[in-house]
Amino acid sequence: MAFTFAAFCYMLSLVLCAALIFFAIWHIIAFDELRTDFKSPIDQCNPLVLPEYSIHSLFCIMFLCAQEWLTLGLNVPLLFYHFWRYFRCPADSSELAYDPPAVMNADTLSYCQKEAWCKLAFYLLSFFYYLYW
């Protein structure tokens, strides 16, 4: 296949997807530490959320430009999920999804952990999808 814009998109996505996988793993570790350790929730969790969301949005925009509908379709649900989480947060929160006082709630914590695992799975699958495309 010729080196089209689409191909470029996939290559870039591949690299960025690796980053997202890293982020997801980082989140999993972070939540696990929270659960077991003394780490304070204040400095945990949040710094990587915004980058993750923006990278993923970047994918979607690229695939949109490249008119890769199938790939875009696969990513859209997650995109909407990210939007939903982003806008559901309190007014001017820069803290995004993980509110330090609330995150220690057992329900919230297990939800966050599950979310991180699901994302890891999703990113891994999409990594291989981009790789073998």
Next chain:
Amino acid sequence: MAQPARPPTGYPSQNGAGQQPYSNGPVQNQLMHSSDGQGYSPSVPGLYSHQTPAKVPPHQTSGQYNYSGSQNVSQLNNYQGPGQTLNRPPVAPFSGSPVQQTGPVPQVLLPALQNSAAISSAGSFPPGASPPVLSNWQYSQTPVSQPVGSQTSHLAHVTGTGSAQPPSSLSGNTKPPGNYQYAASPGGPPLQNSYMKPGSAPPPVTQPLTPLHPPARPPLGPPPVGGPPLIRPSTLTAGPPNTQSLLNSAANREGDATSAASDGSVVQNSYDAIEGGGLMATPHPSPAPPNLKMNRSVGYSYPTLPPGYQNTSPPGAPGMQASALQYPDGSKHFHQPALGTNHLTASMGGLSLQQEGLRPVNLLQERNILPMTLLKAPVPNLHEDIQKLNCNPELFRCTLTNIPQTQALLNKAKLPLGLLLHPFKDLSQLPVVTSSTIVRCRSCRTYINPFVSFLDQRRWKCNLCYRVNDVPEEFMYNPVTRVYGEPHKRPEVQNATIEFMAPSEYMLRPPQPPVYLFVFDVSHNAIETGYLNTVCQTLLDNLDLLPGNTRTKIGFITFDSTIHFYSLQEGLSQPQMLIVSDIEDVFIPMPENLLVNLNENKELIQDLLRTLPQMFTKSLETQSALGPALQAAFKLMSPTGGRISVFQTQLPSVGMGALKSREEPNQRATAKDIHLTPSTDFYKKLALDCSGQQVAVDLFLLSGQYSDLASLGCISRYSAGSVYYYQSYHHKHNPVQVEKLQKELKRYLTRKIGFEAVMRIRCTKGLSIHTFHGNFFVRSTDLLSLPNVNPDAGYAVQMSVEESLTDMQVVSFQSALLYTSSKGERRIRVHTMCLPVVTTLSEVYLGADVQAITGLLANMAVDRSVSATLSDARDALVNAVIDSLSAYRSSVLSIQQPGLMAPFSLRLFPLYVLALLKQKAFQTGTNARLDERIFTMCQVKNQPLVYLMLMTHPSLYRVDNLTDEGALNINDRTIPQPPILQLSVEKLSRDGAYLMDAGSVMFLWIGKNCGQSFISQVLGVPNYGSIPQNMTHLPELETAESIRTIAFISWLREQRPFFPILYIIKDDSPLKSSFLQNMIEDRTESALSYYEFLLHIQQQVNK
């Protein structure tokens, strides 16, 4: 050690409760005679003593124990502590009359222990009991009374020093009765006879105690206490008939006498005997069979044993202990024969309890379901030996006293599982241990507690993670008895509530000094309200009572649209004001002298407080820069940590954290769209920063208009502060609020405080913590960060069963609060509670604690209203009732009966939930202003259960016909005990006067045709028409009616640390609506009546 010297000073400051005990002590004997006999006998250990006679001999020493708390020095003999030398002399007397004294003593101890168990369960800390005196050892029981002003906890050392004691001890011997009742014992022999007679009216002694911890009383009652003594028999209690008890007592006495005769042993030795008990090593409390038999023959006549015994026993201690309750010294559950007896009786009591508990109640048929007395916490169905060591339910309470074995069972029961804690409550006494090694489990770090098991002398098994740990060498030595090789007798293993002096491993930095910063709003609006006068005056009055030491620091900031700092540099003739007008980027104008040492600069500080109210009278500045002022305060405090008290009167309007009004008065009626969530994260983030620097922010909101407490409250919520709200505060127009502010501020300023605290809650493996409720920041799954901790804060914890608890008979919970006291000591307060595990649904229902369940549900409902909507929360509350009752109906009841069946333990559940629905936090309709609603929610989250329940479901008493029948006697005061009425207008009569006790307020409603005598003799006005509109005080008149009424009201007030204001209202008073709003069983415009509510539930349950 003995605190004799202390009590007068420290205690007074305490809450009312604390004080009484001491006073009681001496009086008691007299009381006993005089009293009606209603006393709550449980507290009196002595009573039970007779039972044990058989076993007695070994224990003779009991007297020696000071545990019993008798402060009298005489008892101290054994303890070598500082007091020791002094005390020793007294010892001789003891030995001299060894026979008599010793004989009774041993028995006393045992009974005491038993009693103590009962008591402990009850949770009341008997006031009178002095802490165990371990002089040499650091283990000193300090009366930790929370006396606000003086930090009593610190007293321990002081008390420990024997200096004061010697005299006291002497006096104790000579005049036994005078000091303590227990103390009397030294005088023992002669006294005995006299006491014995009183025995017939046993209970009185306890009475004094009871008032303090009213809720607690009931639990005590049933088994141990003779039925008769209880003034207001709780529904559960079925006491043995007095006559029996008397007989028994007589029998016992004989036995005692013989035993006494046999015991010739020297007192000192006796210690060993007591503690050794023979079966040191046996880990489990196995009642000695022989004892059981003994008991049976005796019958359970505990109550009878009158004071006489106590007196006889020099130690008096035992009695003390019992009174002390929680700290039953000698009684190890492991051995002690006495236990057996207790167990027996307990189990008998338990049977009746169970039957009662299993009886389903048809709520639709039982009209008068409300007990006449305050409801007490249910007693866990544990072996008596364990139960007596259990934590006081006022401190630590579980919604289900029978823990379901699996999550599935819990889900089936549809009841929430959780804990309610009041960890820093003012206690009248608390054992304090100073020891270089604090014994903890090596894997889970649990503190050693009464519920661990000793495999042998050298090893103990953790009750939370089941790891086997070694007993450190130091722990082998028991400071109380000065005996080596009795680790299970150590105070740590004898007390479910204990405080450790923490060594340096428990400090991340040197303990901080107490630092107090006051931040005042001085905008035009604030000056208009005139609050500054009140606050500054109260502060001036209480400046010396602020908890602290020579390191105490204090500072002031005021703000309108700019921020004013006050330099209190030494040498200045008057305080110097520094104004920072750059509120976008706040800085601290000078590095020091803004926070100054209180003692060294007192005059300057007083000067400032006197001039402050006048300084801004001409201010026209209406803006309020609260956000920047808080930032400045935070910067000022962050190097040390401490407490910021913020007084705010309006919506912050400039700078960071400015807010906009969100209240729409017209839409109050719709439960939708009300703004319960913060509109900005600024305050939350600032609070988290504060929390990180060990700074807590307390918010006093005095505001006429909407001030968005939902946003402002975050500053306190996440920094472990507290919120006070005075609606429409005005110094002239609202004098009632002024008085309220004064009283609450006084309490606030003088109460005990703990700095840089953390609290960890551990539970047996298999259980896990789900959610915390309260004001704090959760740092880890089980760790709360509490920059400040105060004795008026309560916490709730939701739990879940993660792994099934098969093979476990019991589970334990332990809360450990590590804090820096205002004296700069690092301390750890540990509470441990032990509960049985059950496998069937009916047992789960049997053990349900309806008050705790209601409290936890209220907390959950607040969360729900914030995260979802108010109507969701209301539905969830109703569904909680429906689900649990229908689960009960379908799974437990074998026969389907018509009507609405509820387990006996949950008979009040629908009523309490209805009360919650009608409470300001959750009600619908236009009554509640938004700030008020949110404030009530804050209170739900932050108040201890007792006050939350009073606030939700107030107690109503008829007071125009008070009689002395069934009255309590405390310190020569007779306190009438009118029955609690249902909250329904139906119960009100126009010719009566009714007192409604709603925790933080009281209403005295005078009916239109109220008896002339009541109006003139209690209110001091000629007729109904001349009762003033804003009456908040009862005149102290010389009439019997007045004395009774005032005694009753002040007794109610003394039971709580704050000062409830009394409103006297007539038919046309504006406050009448607040009074009627609390009539929970009646229908209101927007809410169902109790009966309608029941019908609604029945409909849903039977679907």
